[in-house]
Amino acid sequence: MSLPIHIGIVTISDRASQGIYEDQGGPAIRNALEEILSSPWTPIARMIPDDRSTIEATLRDLCDTQNCCLVVTTGGTGPAKRDVTPEATESVCEKILDGFGEQMRAVSLKLVPTAILSRQIAGIRGKSLIVNLPGKPTAIRDCLLAVFPAIPYCLDLLDGPYLTTKDEVVKAFRPKK
Amino acid sequence: MSLPIHIGIVTISDRASQGIYEDQGGPAIRNALEEILSSPWTPIARMIPDDRSTIEATLRDLCDTQNCCLVVTTGGTGPAKRDVTPEATESVCEKILDGFGEQMRAVSLKLVPTAILSRQIAGIRGKSLIVNLPGKPTAIRDCLLAVFPAIPYCLDLLDGPYLTTKDEVVKAFRPKK
Amino acid sequence: MSLPIHIGIVTISDRASQGIYEDQGGPAIRNALEEILSSPWTPIARMIPDDRSTIEATLRDLCDTQNCCLVVTTGGTGPAKRDVTPEATESVCEKILDGFGEQMRAVSLKLVPTAILSRQIAGIRGKSLIVNLPGKPTAIRDCLLAVFPAIPYCLDLLDGPYLTTKDEVVKAFRPKK
Numbered sequence: 001m002s003l004p005i006h007i008g009i010v011t012i013s014d015r016a017s018q019g020i021y022e023d024q025g026g027p028a029i030r031n032a033l034e035e036i037l038s039s040p041w042t043p044i045a046r047m048i049p050d051d052r053s054t055i056e057a058t059l060r061d062l063c064d065t066q067n068c069c070l071v072v073t074t075g076g077t078g079p080a081k082r083d084v085t086p087e088a089t090e091s092v093c094e095k096i097l098d099g100f101g102e103q104m105r106a107v108s109l110k111l112v113p114t115a116i117l118s119r120q121i122a123g124i125r126g127k128s129l130i131v132n133l134p135g136k137p138t139a140i141r142d143c144l145l146a147v148f149p150a151i152p153y154c155l156d157l158l159d160g161p162y163l164t165t166k167d168e169v170v171k172a173f174r175p176k177k
Numbered sequence: 178m179s180l181p182i183h184i185g186i187v188t189i190s191d192r193a194s195q196g197i198y199e200d201q202g203g204p205a206i207r208n209a210l211e212e213i214l215s216s217p218w219t220p221i222a223r224m225i226p227d228d229r230s231t232i233e234a235t236l237r238d239l240c241d242t243q244n245c246c247l248v249v250t251t252g253g254t255g256p257a258k259r260d261v262t263p264e265a266t267e268s269v270c271e272k273i274l275d276g277f278g279e280q281m282r283a284v285s286l287k288l289v290p291t292a293i294l295s296r297q298i299a300g301i302r303g304k305s306l307i308v309n310l311p312g313k314p315t316a317i318r319d320c321l322l323a324v325f326p327a328i329p330y331c332l333d334l335l336d337g338p339y340l341t342t343k344d345e346v347v348k349a350f351r352p353k354k
Numbered sequence: 355m356s357l358p359i360h361i362g363i364v365t366i367s368d369r370a371s372q373g374i375y376e377d378q379g380g381p382a383i384r385n386a387l388e389e390i391l392s393s394p395w396t397p398i399a400r401m402i403p404d405d406r407s408t409i410e411a412t413l414r415d416l417c418d419t420q421n422c423c424l425v426v427t428t429g430g431t432g433p434a435k436r437d438v439t440p441e442a443t444e445s446v447c448e449k450i451l452d453g454f455g456e457q458m459r460a461v462s463l464k465l466v467p468t469a470i471l472s473r474q475i476a477g478i479r480g481k482s483l484i485v486n487l488p489g490k491p492t493a494i495r496d497c498l499l500a501v502f503p504a505i506p507y508c509l510d511l512l513d514g515p516y517l518t519t520k521d522e523v524v525k526a527f528r529p530k531k
Contacts (some may be wrong), residue, residue, distance in 0.1 A: 078300050079272060081332045097434060098275075098452075099470030100461045105276045113326035113350045113483045116276030116333070124433050136352075149467035157471070173467045175490075227518030256449060257511045275452075282453045290527045292502035294511070313529075339514050 007033060008062035008071035010048065010055075011150075012085050014136070017049045017074075025074030026160040028137035033072075038164045040139045044068060049077050055088035063128035068158040070151065071128060072144070075135040077120040085132055086119045093123030093130060097149050097154075100131060106141055107146040122147070127158045149173045157164035180338035182218040184210060185239035185248035186234075187225065189262050190312070190354035193252075194226045202251030210249075211265040215341045221245060227253050232265035240269075240305035246337040247328065248305060249321070252312040254297040262309055263296045270300030272308060274331075276318045277308060285306050285316055299324070304335045326350045357515035359395040361387060362416035362425035364402065364438070366439050370429075371403045377381075379428030380492035386498045387426075392518045398422060404430045409442035417446075417482035423514040424505065425482060426498070429489040431474040433453060439486055440473045447477030451508075454485060454501050461500040462493055474499070481512045503527045 011017070011026040030043055044066050046101040048054050055076070062068045076085030090096060108115035111149030120132035120143075129151065133140045152172040165172045188194070188203040207220055221243050225231050232253070236348040253262030265275060267342065269297045277299030285292035295310035297320075310317045329349040342349045365371070365380040384397055398420050402408050414424045430439030444450060449457070454476030462469035474486035475496075483505065487494045506517040506526040519526045 007458070078334060079274060079306075079331055084270075095431060095437075097471060097473060099463075099472060100453060101275060102279060102456060102459065103470050105279065108275075108446060109280070112352060114330050114352060116280050116324060116327050117274060117331050118276060119272065119274060129433075141481065150470050153468050154433055154471050157432060175466060175468060181359070191424060255511060256451060256483075256508055260449075278452060279456060282456065286453075289505050289529060291529060293457050293501060293504050294451060294508050296449065296451060 001068075004067075004068055005039055005161045005163065006044055006068045007041055008066065008068035009043050009045045010058055010062070010071065010073040011046070012048055012050055012055060012073055012075040014049045015084060023047055024137045025133075025135055025140060028140045029072050029074055029133065030142050030143070031122060032141045036144070036148055036165050036170045037077050038166050039162070050082040050084060052084045052088045056092050059089065059092045059125070060131060063125045063130070068156075069155050072133055073130070074140060076134045077118050077132050077134060079117050079119070083119070083151055086121045089123055089132055093125050095124040097122045099125070103146055104133075104143040108134070108143055111142070124158065126132055129154055129158065131162045145170060161170055180246075181244075181264070182216055182338045182340065183221055183243055183245045184218055185243065185245040186220050186250065187235055187239070187250040188220045188223070188252055189225055189227055189232060189252040190306060191226045191259060194224050194263070196255070200224055201314045202310075202312055202317060205317045206249050206251055206310065206321070209318045212344050213325055213347045215343050216339070227259040227261060229261045229265045232262060233269050233291070235304070236266065236269045240302045240307070243352055245305055246332050246335075248307045249310055251310045251317055254295050254309050254311060256294050258297070263298045265311055266298055266300055266307055270302050272301040274301070276301045281320040282325055284346075288319070301335065304337050306331055306335065322347060357420075357423075359393055359515045359517065360398055360420055360422045361395055362420065362422040363397050363399045364412055364416070364425065364427040364530055365400070366402055366404055366409060366427055366429040368403045368436060371401050377401055378491045379487075379489055379494060383426050383428060383487065383498070386495045390487045390498070390502055390519055390524045392429045392520050395518070403437040404438060406438045406442045409439060410446050413443065413446045413479070413484060417479045417484070423512075425484045426487055426496060427484070428487045428494060431472050431486050433471050433473070437473070439495050443477055443484055444477055445473055446481050449478040451476045451478070457500055458487075458497040461496055462488070465496070478512065481514050483508055483512065499524060
């Protein structure tokens with residue numbers, strides 16, 4: 001019997017969480033994941049302000065209680081004062097995977113030189129992978145496609161569920177032992 | 178009324194600060210900034226030894242008292258025992274922007290394979306951006322040109338002064354909201 | 355009189371250290387170094403489990419007591435729970451050289467998208483350079499060739515022995531002063 005696939009989608013934005021403007025990041029992540037995944041999966045969405053302890057509590061809940069194998073965030077990764085998503089992510093993770101941030105910045109850098117301002121990271125908490133994505137909807141899809149080929153194997157290594165992808169969108173890579 | 182633009186230029190070198198040899202890094206930064214910027218600006222130059230607490234005190238003074246929106250350092254980023262510029266920079270910054278170091282190493286790596294030995298970083302202290310550049314004058318210009326397109330927008334996000342650049346040298350990029 | 359060149363080769367694997375399967379990483383490192391180096395050198399090999407304090411003690415011994423100018427590890431750099439080689443390496447080093455990890459991941463990424471899962475780092479302990487390599491024998495050679503051009507100059511900066519390489523395999527780069 002296969003494990004259920006729960007994926008956390010966290011919009012981190014003072015203004016979106018106050019209803020000042022509409023959340024575009026969360027739906028953009030959901031659309032990109034629907035485009036990528038062939039496994040059945042259940043999204044668990046949250047919308048929260050740029051507050052470090054709220055972000056940490058939300059990530060812990062999604063990983064530990066909601067059993068999300070993957071948690072994807074949008075927003076709060078820039079250099080501005082209220083941007084604290086990477087700090088919150090790092091503090092709830094046991095391991096940081098620097099290659100994710102490097103790869104997402106490298107991909108974004110081909111499009112905009114301000115990609116170097118993004119501090120997005122990815123890390124492991126228990127059996128969950130947490131990945132920060134940028135705030136802009138167009139950049140979300142680019143970054144997710146860039147790192148997704150490695151995500152199913154990463155979850156295998158964490159004894160998580162077996163994810164399958166639509167090969168014409170993303171080819172999941174699993175090295176031969 | 179626009180904010181005055183003060184830019185700190187810090188030469189970090191035991192030998193240059195003792196007068197054993199002439200400072201070439203500081204003037205190389207100043208020349209590169211004159212080539213890049215079309216905004217009027219005032220350089221605030223310092224020359225100090227490779228001493229961690231002196232570097233930290235100098236960076237704090239330039240950011241907090243001299244109101245430099247940008248502080249650029251040269252020297253002390255290698256693997257040798259006396260090289261402590263990145264440690265000092267990290268300890269006075271609230272946020273580190275990994276993309277700057279990655280991008281500067283990637284650019285230098287096209288020229289010399291020893292670029293991977295450079296530990297240069299960039300970070301935010303309050304409303305100031307601090308960027309470590311290499312010690313060698315030729316590498317200073319290459320690295321500054323590589324990251325400068327993102328610097329004006331970074332300062333916008335920190336509520337700093339509005340920097341303009343000479344488009345034929347560096348095209349500042351400001352994403353549309 | 356030139357300094358003797360001792361190089362530590364550390365296989366980090368629960369199963370190899372229990373004899374469950376044969377160590378392939380250690381011999382792969384030794385073969386790659388024999389291919390690269392023209393200086394005479396002495397390998398000092400260790401095989402240990404994925405246990406953080408054992409890894410730290412082994413690295414300290416190789417650097418401080420065995421006087422290895424270079425220590426190369428294989429294994430334990432992934433996202434799985436037992437993978438703790440980067441944590442152990444970081445805790446015994448005074449300086450981390452981010453460019454090594456970036457460059458090794460960039461090289462591996464051309465071959466496999468799962469390269470972003472590797473957390474391998476390099477750092478300085480006293481006069482020794484410690485470099486984490488991947489666990490897979492084929493990836494070991496690729497990564498070592500990618501960073502080796504910078505290693506002899508790095509050891510020069512640490513007042514270590516003068517390494518020479520076979521130019522047709524790896525061209526050591528020493529910048530002119």
